[in-house]
Amino acid sequence: xxxxxxxxxxxxxxxxxxxxxxxxxxxxxxxxxxxxxxxxxxxxxxxxxxxxxxxxxxxxxxxxxxxxxxxxxxxxxxxxxxxxxxxxxxxxxxxxxxxxxxxxxxxxxxxxxxxxxxxxxxxxxxxxxxxxxxxxxxxxxxxxxxxxxxxxxxxxxxxxxxxxxxxxxxxxxxxxxxxxxxxxxxxxxxxxxxxxxxxxxxxxxxxxxxxxxxxxxxxxxxxxxxxxxxxxxxxxxxxxxxxxxxxxxxxxxxxxxxxxxxxxxxxxxxxxxxxxxxxxxxxxxxxxxxxxxxxxxxxxxxxxxxxxxxxxxxxxxxxxxxxxxxxxxxxxxxxxxxxxxxxxxxxxxxxxxxxxxxxxxxxxxxxxxxxxxxxxxxxxxxxxxxxxxxxxxxxxxxxxxxxxx
Amino acid sequence: xxxxxxxxxxxxxxxxxxxxxxxxxxxxxxxxxxxxxxxxxxxxxxxxxxxxxxxxxxxxxxxxxxxxxxxxxxxxxxxxxxxxxxxxxxxxxxxxxxxxxxxxxxxxxxxxxxxxxxxxxxxxxxxxxxxxxxxxxxxxxxxxxxxxxxxxxxxxxxxxxxxxxxxxxxxxxxxxxxxxxxxxxxxxxxxxxxxxxxxxxxxxxxxxxxxxxxxxxxxxxxxxxxxxxxxxxxxxxxxxxxxxxxxxxxxxxxxxxxxxxxxxxxxxxxxxxxxxxxxxxxxxxxxxxxxxxxxxxxxxxxxxxxxxxxxxxxxxxxxxxxxxx
Numbered sequence: 001x002x003x004x005x006x007x008x009x010x011x012x013x014x015x016x017x018x019x020x021x022x023x024x025x026x027x028x029x030x031x032x033x034x035x036x037x038x039x040x041x042x043x044x045x046x047x048x049x050x051x052x053x054x055x056x057x058x059x060x061x062x063x064x065x066x067x068x069x070x071x072x073x074x075x076x077x078x079x080x081x082x083x084x085x086x087x088x089x090x091x092x093x094x095x096x097x098x099x100x101x102x103x104x105x106x107x108x109x110x111x112x113x114x115x116x117x118x119x120x121x122x123x124x125x126x127x128x129x130x131x132x133x134x135x136x137x138x139x140x141x142x143x144x145x146x147x148x149x150x151x152x153x154x155x156x157x158x159x160x161x162x163x164x165x166x167x168x169x170x171x172x173x174x175x176x177x178x179x180x181x182x183x184x185x186x187x188x189x190x191x192x193x194x195x196x197x198x199x200x201x202x203x204x205x206x207x208x209x210x211x212x213x214x215x216x217x218x219x220x221x222x223x224x225x226x227x228x229x230x231x232x233x234x235x236x237x238x239x240x241x242x243x244x245x246x247x248x249x250x251x252x253x254x255x256x257x258x259x260x261x262x263x264x265x266x267x268x269x270x271x272x273x274x275x276x277x278x279x280x281x282x283x284x285x286x287x288x289x290x291x292x293x294x295x296x297x298x299x300x301x302x303x304x305x306x307x308x309x310x311x312x313x314x315x316x317x318x319x320x321x322x323x324x325x326x327x328x329x330x331x332x333x334x335x336x337x338x339x340x341x342x343x344x345x346x347x348x349x350x351x352x353x354x355x356x357x358x359x360x361x362x363x364x365x366x367x368x369x370x371x372x373x374x375x376x377x378x379x380x381x382x383x384x385x386x387x388x389x390x391x392x393x394x395x396x397x398x399x400x401x402x403x404x405x
Numbered sequence: 406x407x408x409x410x411x412x413x414x415x416x417x418x419x420x421x422x423x424x425x426x427x428x429x430x431x432x433x434x435x436x437x438x439x440x441x442x443x444x445x446x447x448x449x450x451x452x453x454x455x456x457x458x459x460x461x462x463x464x465x466x467x468x469x470x471x472x473x474x475x476x477x478x479x480x481x482x483x484x485x486x487x488x489x490x491x492x493x494x495x496x497x498x499x500x501x502x503x504x505x506x507x508x509x510x511x512x513x514x515x516x517x518x519x520x521x522x523x524x525x526x527x528x529x530x531x532x533x534x535x536x537x538x539x540x541x542x543x544x545x546x547x548x549x550x551x552x553x554x555x556x557x558x559x560x561x562x563x564x565x566x567x568x569x570x571x572x573x574x575x576x577x578x579x580x581x582x583x584x585x586x587x588x589x590x591x592x593x594x595x596x597x598x599x600x601x602x603x604x605x606x607x608x609x610x611x612x613x614x615x616x617x618x619x620x621x622x623x624x625x626x627x628x629x630x631x632x633x634x635x636x637x638x639x640x641x642x643x644x645x646x647x648x649x650x651x652x653x654x655x656x657x658x659x660x661x662x663x664x665x666x667x668x669x670x671x672x673x674x675x676x677x678x679x680x681x682x683x684x685x686x687x688x689x690x691x692x693x694x695x696x697x698x699x700x701x702x703x704x705x706x707x708x709x710x711x712x713x714x715x716x717x718x719x720x721x722x723x724x725x726x727x728x729x730x
Contacts, residue, residue, distance in 0.1 A: 127659050127690040146691070146729075153659055153690045 002083060003052045005075040007068045010041050011318040013258070013342055016067035017041040018136075018189050019074060024056040027081055037074070040189055044281070046314050055081045065136040065189050124151035131156045136189065190278045201341045208382065209336045210389055211372035215397045216352055220367045222399060235352060235369070236272065236326050237297040238396070243347065244268045244288030245402060246392035247322055252380055253388055254321045256342040262379055271320025271340060272300065274307045282340055283307050284320045321345075328352055333370050344376035345385075369396075406587035414556035414588050415445045415521075415577065418563035419483065421592070423453055426481060429567055432459040432468060433485030433521075442487045443523060443582050465491045469498035469520065476518040477506070481567055489524035489576060490536045503572045504547030515570040521563075525616055525666055526714050527580035532702035535710070537615075537667035542574050543644040543676065549573045549597055550644040554618035556586040558641055561595030569597060578616040600647040602654065606636035608728050610654040612677055613664040614640040617715060621664055624720035633728050643673055651677065652685045659690035662723050666714050669697035696723045 007017050020038040024030050036050040057078035061068055068074060076085060124132070124139050128151045132139040135156070142159045144151035219238050226233050247253045247268050255264045268289040271282040283303040288296060306312050325337045326349040337348040350370030357366045375385045395401055409417075423429045430453075431437075431446060437460040440447035450458040461468050465486055472482035486492060492499070499520070507516050526535040542550045551566055551573055553559040559577070566573040603618060604625050611621045618639045625635035638654050640647065655661050661681060663674035674695040681693055699713040 125659075125690040126686045127688055130687045 001079050002057065002086060003054065003077045004073040005036065005077055007070050007072045007074050008039065008048055009070040010039070010046055010314050014041050014070055016069045018065060018067055019061050019063045020045055021063050022059060026056055026059055028056050030054060030056050030077065044312055044314070044317055050077065052077045054079050057083060058085055062138040062140065063136065064138050122151065123148060125153065127153050128156050135160055188278065194279050197341065198338050201338050205339050205341070206377040207339060207374050208377050209372055209374050210385055211334055212389060212393065214369040214371055214393050215357065216367040216369045218397060218399050231294060233293060233297050235328070235349070236324060237293055237300060239324055239347070239349065240270050240285060240288050240296050240300065241293040242395045242399065242402065243322065243324065243392060244270060246388060246395055248289045249391055250384065250388040252384060253345045255344050255379055256321055257344065257376070257379060258342050265321060269319055269321055271323035271343070272304070273323055273325035273337070274304055276308050276310070281307050281312070281317070282320045282323055283312055283316050284318070323347070324349060328369070334372050336372055337374055339374050339376055344379045346374050348372040348374070406589055408585045409556055409588050410582065411556045411559050411584050411586070412443065412445055412582040414560035415563055416447060416449070418560045419446065419449060422564055422567045423449070423457060428479060429481040429483065430457040430459070431483050431485065432461050432472060434461055434463055434487050436460060436485050441485065443579060445582070446485070465494040466498055469495040469503065472518055472520070473498060473503050473506070473516065476516050477514050481517045483519045483521060483567060486520060486522040488534050489522045489538050490533050492522065492538055492541070499548070500545050504545045507571065508547060516572045517570050518572040519566045520572070520574045521577065522574065523577040523579050525578040525580060526703050526710055529705060529707045529710050531705040535703035537698060539576055539643055540667055540671060540673045543673060547572070548644065549642065550576065551597060551642050552576045552615040553641055554581065554615050554639050556584070556588050558595060558601065560588055561593055562597065562641065565594045565597050568594070573597065576615070580616050584619070598642045598645045598647055600650040601639045601641055602650070603637040603639045604635065606634035606658065608634045608658060609660040609662060609724055610636045610638060610658045611662050611664050611720070612638045612640065612651055614643065615666065617664045617666055620715060620717045620720055623717040624724065627717065627721050628724055633724060635724060646677070646680065648680045648684055651681060655681060655685040656688045659688055660727055662694045662696060662727060664696045664715055664720055666698050668700045669695055670700050672697055691727055694723055694727060696720055
């Protein structure tokens with residue numbers, strides 16, 4: 001029997017994914033639960049396990065930087081190695097990369113999609129193969145000009161140029177761009193996803209912003225006390241812990257707009273904007289309202305470490321609702337973060353320091369944290385946001401309250 | 406900088422090291438009164454006398470054995486084997502004793518031993534006096550094999566070889582003795598085990614050593630006019646091999662041709678090629694190519710001798726074939 005291998009939907013907002021690598025060759029045996037291919041979506045690579053025992057009978061797609069819509073069949077698994085395939089086993093026509101050479105030019109273009117002929121070995125130099133892999137292109141689409149049609153470095157560069165895509169700067173012939181006064185940095189699929197998601201957010205969501213100041217004397221004091229007990233907490237830990245409790249009272253903050261529904265979740269899962277080498281990523285802390293601050297702090301440390309070493313699982317990335325983005329350590333006073341869809345609110349944390357504050361007509365010096373929030377006006381109106389802000393501020397400034405409510 | 410010949414550079418190196426260290430002495434066939442078959446030791450017997458410049462009987466095995474004994478007892482012998490073609494006669498001493506004795510005695514002795522010899526074709530001396538047998542020697546762990554191409558490298562490396570506490574086989578080339586090059590007046594040495602980029606380029610790397618370096622330089626000059634930029638890595642030392650310099654060059658040019666005078670089959674180039682594949686596979690844009698000596702006994706006929714070893718034109722052709730501009 002033939003079973004389809006599909007591009008999985010790995011999160012509620014995932015619409016398409018990138019096939020990063022096949023882990024099996026055509027004709028190779030695969031067991032249920034074995035890793036069959038790798039997909040990139042929502043900024044992370046996931047290993048996808050086979051759902052069936054059998055043979056990888058046919059790959060419909062090869063790894064590339066063309067996004068593939070979710071649930072598209074990308075290959076077939078069969079019970080026996082030579083089972084006949086269903087008739088239509090190629091990519092849909094419109095998905096064929098436009099640069100496939102016309103059939104008159106060479107047979108190479110056909111090689112990639114021709115299903116009937118046994119797949120002929122493509123001759124390419126090791127360097128050309130590596131370059132194609134790094135640029136995320138299918139080497140079969142490149143026409144070789146070397147001896148016996150071998151694909152060489154210049155062929156890959158020529159292909160990339162023709163396609164108008166910028167190769168990795170290391171792959172450019174030396175000095176190619178130097179005279180023009182700039183270097184070209186690769187627009188990685190990772191960065192493209194960031195670009196797409198953030199552009200979509202700014203386009204779709206009518207953002208508005210609140211900003212204010214939290215008095216932080218109590219939190220500073222608590223942090224110090226905990227440190228004396230050898231418990232290292234960060235201000236982010238306090239914000240997650242206290243914020244979760246404020247959100248519990250204002251559940252709309254914890255909503256998401258998915259498929260024309262305002263879904264209000266009971267679990268308070270808070271995302272943290274983390275900067276890693278490849279770009280921005282948002283790992284999620286679960287059930288923040290139910291955990292004590294030390295557990296949250298430990299989880300936070302663990303998850304950020306995983307993010308930095310690129311080891312986050314799909315589970316740890318999905319369903320961020322309220323997100324905290326902290327730039328305070330850079331001395332930033334205030335900023336207006338972009339909402340992480342499908343969430344409806346995000347908090348921007350600025351610097352914490354001593355500032356003059358007027359209290360009972362007296363000028364006093366207090367620890368102050370500069371904060372701002374962005375909300376989705378489609379879901380949350382200003383008054384609701386204001387109440388949430390007020391409650392959050394109250395709890396933050398008087399953490400003792402948390403023990404008595 | 407003053408220019409002197411390769412022969413003079415070697416002679417200077419010997420003189421300076423003999424002046425520097427009274428334990429340095431020379432032995433070999435016809436090296437004293439006659440000054441060496443190729444004149445490298447000219448004038449040294451006169452200056453340093455019978456005790457330090459010894460003419461030996463025609464017994465290569467004895468030369469190497471005596472030198473080893475002297476090295477073990479604290480001297481720094483520099484032995485000369487007139488033609489590398491006779492190295493087979495010394496291999497028992499060289500392979501089983503010289504190369505292994507320090508190891509087998511747990512490092513209790515040092516072997517400050519230098520064996521100078523010369524090889525290569527070019528003088529139509531026939532099958533017994535024209536061979537390039539360095540690949541036999543790089544198969545012996547425990548010795549170092551040095552093959553300089555210029556007067557500058559020859560002097561600096563011979564001095565280092567004499568000061569080295571492990572055995573070194575120093576292979577000259579009969580066609581290089583009269584070549585000239587800049588050599589500073591002041592004292593210097595060069596490290597054993599480092600290759601030298603003799604010319605920087607972008608399109609293809611020629612990995613070579615000894616006399617072939619000169620042909621590669623001529624070829625590079627011809628090819629430059631055709632718009633092909635050639636990088637030349639002169640190995641200088643074959644063992645230990647400076648694979649790092651070679652790999653760095655391959656990363657830059659992505660194409661490599663090994664130019665060697667020895668017979669292609671089982672030659673030095675085979676080892677270099679294997680190491681390039683092991684260390685720089687992903688940077689290769691073309692298969693590694695060898696331009697090497699023919700697998701034949703060296704012909705006596707000048708016409709055939711020329712055909713049996715690589716020359717500038719063959720190198721140019723190999724580069725053009727590979728680069729195909």
